Amino acid sequence: MPLVTTEGFRLIPSNETSVSAESINDRFVNLSGDAQAEALRDKLADLDLIRIEFGSFADGRGFSLAKRLRNYGYKGHLRASGHVISDQFRYALDCGFDDVEISDELARRQPEADWVSDRATPVSYIERLRGRGSSIVAQLKEKYVSQDGVFEQQVTHVKHYTDGLFSFRVTRPSSFRFRSGEFVMIGMPNAEKPIFRAYSIASPSWDDELEFYSIKVPDGPLTEHLQHVAVGDTVLVRKKATGTLVADALTPAKRLYLLATGTGMAPFASLIRDPYVYEKFEQVVLTHSCRDHNELTYGREAVGRAKADPLVGEAAQRKLIFYPTTTRETGPRMGRITLHIETGELFRSLDLPRFDAANDRAMICGSLPMVHDTKALLEAAGLTEGSNSRPGDFVVERAFVE
Amino acid sequence: MYRYDEFDDALVRDRVQRFRGQVERRISGALTEDEFKPLRLQNGLYLQLHAYMLRVAIPYGTLNSRQMRQLAMIAERWDRGYGHFTTRQNIQFNWPKLTDTAAILDALADVGMHAIQTSGNCIRNVTADHFAGAAADEIEDPRPTAELLRQWSTDHPEFAFLPRKFKIAVTGSPNDRAVTKAHDIGLRMIRNEAEEPGYEVIVGGGLGRTPMVGKVVRAFLPKSDLLAYVEAILRVYNLEGRRDNKYKARIKILLHETGLEQFSAAVEREFDDLKAVQGGPSVAVDPQELARIEAYFSAPAFEVLDEADETFETALAADGTFRAWSKQNLAEHRQPGYAIATISLKAIGEVPGDATADQMRLIADISEQFGHDELRISHEQNIVLPHVRKRDLPAVFALLQTAGLATANLGLISDIIACPGMDYCALATARSIPIAQDIARHFADPTYAQTIGEMKIKISGCINACGHHHVAHIGILGLDRRGVENYQITLGGDHTETLAIGERAGPGFGAEEVVPAIQRLIDAYLTLRNGPKETFLMVYRRIGAEPFKKALYPDSGSTAPNPPAPSSDVISFSGTAG
Known part of the structure; x- marks a missing residue:
């Protein structure tokens, strides 16, 4: 039974395969479409995994059930199971599911690429109604600019962290300008119409090279080639950078939280080496949540580089706090960052007050569910979302995957 | 009226591409016929008696001359030279080939139109008063609300697989021209005692095999709560609506079986949850977005005129046919010197709601020359010129006469x-x-x-x-x-x-x-x-x-005997409606 995740097909972790349709224990619950979410309301904080059965893809109750559980404050893992088709994957994620468990038969009919491409749509009215329209339009414009809007740059450095993660650096064109935290479209010169994907620039705006941090998607149209780049290869970089994870999109305050999962670390690796960030904020708290310790390596190195940096090192040593957590592998700090926020563990262990709109600002970058849940927690604390045109208390961007 | 920008354009084109891919995946076997069917329906493609039928959305019935001309082109190029305007402000093409549909959808996208969610068990094309923004009796323009709901409901992640189809209508006038009480949700724009704008929310109306008059679930809903409240209604319906019998799957049956009081309580509880919990409504609309949508519906640049117009009065006095048409087919406009003119698609002996490509082009020309480039489709299957100077009406009438469009029967026995x-x-x-x-x-x-x-x-x-x-x-x-x-x-x-x-x-x-x-x-x-x-x-x-x-x-004799109710096994059909 394959599991479809935001990062492609995976095997179901062995500690979860034991959850049969009948078994219900203290931490795992199976629900059918006609389940009443209200009955679980008081127990949600104790649950790690809820699996919602879809008897038929045409029965949309599971989507509303998921939404209701999330609205009741459920922060654990939410899995759709059964007959969900790839054309519904984006719906499932948007309703709060983390992944979808499908049959082998369905996985054969609708291979990974079908599920990946279902999420590729950057445009949705709902996102625009939420105020993300200008940023999406900027992305679209980037997507459609002609080839003469492209720089050809040479790879100077490649480092592989795990089977699924790597970073690389390219030369920087002298005319290329961006603000720390922004993203740019990059591609490979391997087709008449190269495929471009948005990548956060992981290096600060003053750096003389551009750094990127990427996952490797097996059949991802760009990363399947990009993961093989070597020093000296050419990478295409579009001429205009954009994005909302910039210091200017936040109003001034005391403390800045940078909240990342996975490759959502990239824009923050840039920001923590930007002196402007330390001028604007007295304290910078960077959290990074990944499945295991190896996946935390890039972030840890970025923090090390910031603290050793001749330009910002002194400020970073005084002001920057790093708070990594693992969600699968056992370690000193475990669980999703939302759990650490909700339980107050994050604040207790750093001896900080809980979120408040007067003193705290935040940037979120990660998977869709993480962005959704973290955003909800910030809003519950009274923080309001900002944008380039209207600076606010926090800003949000989804981590880029194929 | 609402105009597509690069965002809307990209969205519609992406949808066409997606549908192309789905057709290919149906052919390759990646999608089964059962899985493909709702996807096909949500892109407006029905399988009819003789052929496929493509139902194109005309959101809240509004279109411009360029769009009307493109519909004429599509009718000629891919259909049999005509189109059929429906009771839900859509147009249907009855004879397209399956292989042409993607090309038709592309042609629609070229003028900012689409067939998204014109069928299937999802939130359908949102309809509104066809006199919106023109009628003298209007409290507030319903179109920004309809457009907001259109955007919100398009490709909605949670509500694309409902128990059954779901229709929403909005009116901004006390004289309800949008049949709000016969919709799954009817919204009447009203003011409360403090003169604040809001909605009366009517749920559970519908015709079909079990006709029901919608019931007021919320007497006054503040305007800013609209999306949260509609989300609450839809969530209750999606979870509780019957899925065991497609003829009992509409929200009207749920409301009927649950009872108004209990149903309203369930909606209010969901709504309170949405307002209180940290998740909040799925979409808290950015005020700038709302302002952007509203700006599209500002009134055209009307001329300042006297209510009475000499040219118009002279023609009325001189020409009996024009007088009859004016009496029947004109409605009062809010702007002095202007009128709302309805073009009857019910010429004697013709098919109600049908228009030929030539007629569509003439109507497009008239709207461009005399009608601020705006047209409306009414749920009574006629076409409305919402803003015409009275001075121009004799000329408009003369042009309509040349194409068999001057029938003076609006609201009369032949306006069927x-x-x-x-x-x-x-x-x-x-x-x-x-x-x-x-x-x-x-x-x-x-x-x-x-x-x-x-x-x-x-x-x-x-x-x-x-x-x-x-x-x-x-x-x-x-x-x-x-x-x-x-x-x-x-x-x-x-x-x-x-x-x-x-x-x-x-x-x-x-x-x-x-x-x-x-x-x-x-x-x-x-x-x-x-x-x-x-x-x-x-x-x-x-x-x-x-x-x-x-x-x-x-x-x-005295009273006709009541015949036995038709038993459903005598009548065989498989149920859907426009």
Whole structure:
């Protein structure tokens, strides 16, 4: 039974395969479409995994059930199971599911690429109604600019962290300008119409090279080639950078939280080496949540580089706090960052007050569910979302995957 | 009116690409026929009796001349030279080839149009008052609300696989021209005692095989709570609505079976949760976005004119046909010196709601030259020029006359709503169009039609009631009785703010008996009324159904016996409606 995740097909972790349709224990619950979410309301904080059965893809109750559980404050893992088709994957994620468990038969009919491409749509009215329209339009414009809007740059450095993660650096064109935290479209010169994907620039705006941090998607149209780049290869970089994870999109305050999962670390690796960030904020708290310790390596190195940096090192040593957590592998700090926020563990262990709109600002970058849940927690604390045109208390961007 | 920017354009084109991919994946076997069907329907493609039918959305009935010309082009290039405007402000092309549909969708995208969610078990094209932004009686323009709901409901992640289709209508005027009480959700824009804008929320109306008048679930909803409240209604429906029987799957049945009080409580509880919990409503609309949408609907640059216009008055005095048309087809505009002109698509003997490509082009030209480049499709299957200077009306009328579009019958006995019926529809149990044509021909004399006055005849070719016969003054429902078409007559329905479901008069009639039966009803009405100001509906409400039943069944003595209710196994169909 394959599991479809935001990062492609995976095997179901062995500690979860034991959850049969009948078994219900203290931490795992199976629900059918006609389940009443209200009955679980008081127990949600104790649950790690809820699996919602879809008897038929045409029965949309599971989507509303998921939404209701999330609205009741459920922060654990939410899995759709059964007959969900790839054309519904984006719906499932948007309703709060983390992944979808499908049959082998369905996985054969609708291979990974079908599920990946279902999420590729950057445009949705709902996102625009939420105020993300200008940023999406900027992305679209980037997507459609002609080839003469492209720089050809040479790879100077490649480092592989795990089977699924790597970073690389390219030369920087002298005319290329961006603000720390922004993203740019990059591609490979391997087709008449190269495929471009948005990548956060992981290096600060003053750096003389551009750094990127990427996952490797097996059949991802760009990363399947990009993961093989070597020093000296050419990478295409579009001429205009954009994005909302910039210091200017936040109003001034005391403390800045940078909240990342996975490759959502990239824009923050840039920001923590930007002196402007330390001028604007007295304290910078960077959290990074990944499945295991190896996946935390890039972030840890970025923090090390910031603290050793001749330009910002002194400020970073005084002001920057790093708070990594693992969600699968056992370690000193475990669980999703939302759990650490909700339980107050994050604040207790750093001896900080809980979120408040007067003193705290935040940037979120990660998977869709993480962005959704973290955003909800910030809003519950009274923080309001900002944008380039209207600076606010926090800003949000989804981590880029194929 | 709303205009697409690069965002809307990218969204619609992406959708076409996605549908192309889905067709390919159906062919490759990645999607089974069962899995493909709802995806096909959500892109507006029906399988009809003889061919595929493509239903194109005209959101809240508004379109411009460029869009109308493109519909004409599509009708000529890929169909048989005409299109059919429906009772839900859509246009249907009845003869496209499956292989052409992606090309048609591309052509629609070129002018900012699409067929998204015009069918399937999802939130359908949102409809609104066709006089919006023009009517003198309007409290507030319903179009920004309709557009907001359109955007919100397009590709909604949670509500794309509902128990059944879901229709929303909005009116901003106390005179309800959007039939809000016959929709899954009807929104009436109102003001509360403090003069704050908001909505009366009506849920659970619908026609179909179980006609029901919508009930007020919330007497006043502040405007800013709209999306959260609609989300709450839809979530309760999506979770609780019946999925065991498609004929009982609409929200009206849920509301009916749960009871208004309990249903409202469930919605309010969900709404409170949405307002209170940290998740909040799925979409908290950015005020800038709202302002952007509203800005699209600001009034056109009207000229400052006197209410009376000399050219118009002179033409009225000189030309009897123009006078008759003006009396019947014009409505009062909020701007002095302007009028709302309705073009009847009910020329005597023609198919109600059909327009040829040439007619569409002429209408487009007129709107561009005289009508601020704006057109509306009414749920009564006519086309509206919402903003015309009275001074220009004689010229507009002369142009309409050249194309058989100057029929002066709006609201009269020949302004009939009819569904496509057995001539096109796979679900129909009887023909509708020929019946409409027979009646219109029989009552073709304009003076006689004027004498009869306001009369709404609506015809459905099966109990799905796409022809809205339940809310007609005289409704006609075509059924199949052992292979023979049989037409049941209902009396006293009303489609306005005083919505009422018509009462069945008695046994049905054969196709050739329908016109004489209508004539008997008209004769009875003309005898019974207290002068020409008392309409058929007013007489019916004053004296009840009995005298009309007597007229309908003269041989049956005092009262017509009530026939047994049609049992559902006699009538075989598989249920859907426009």
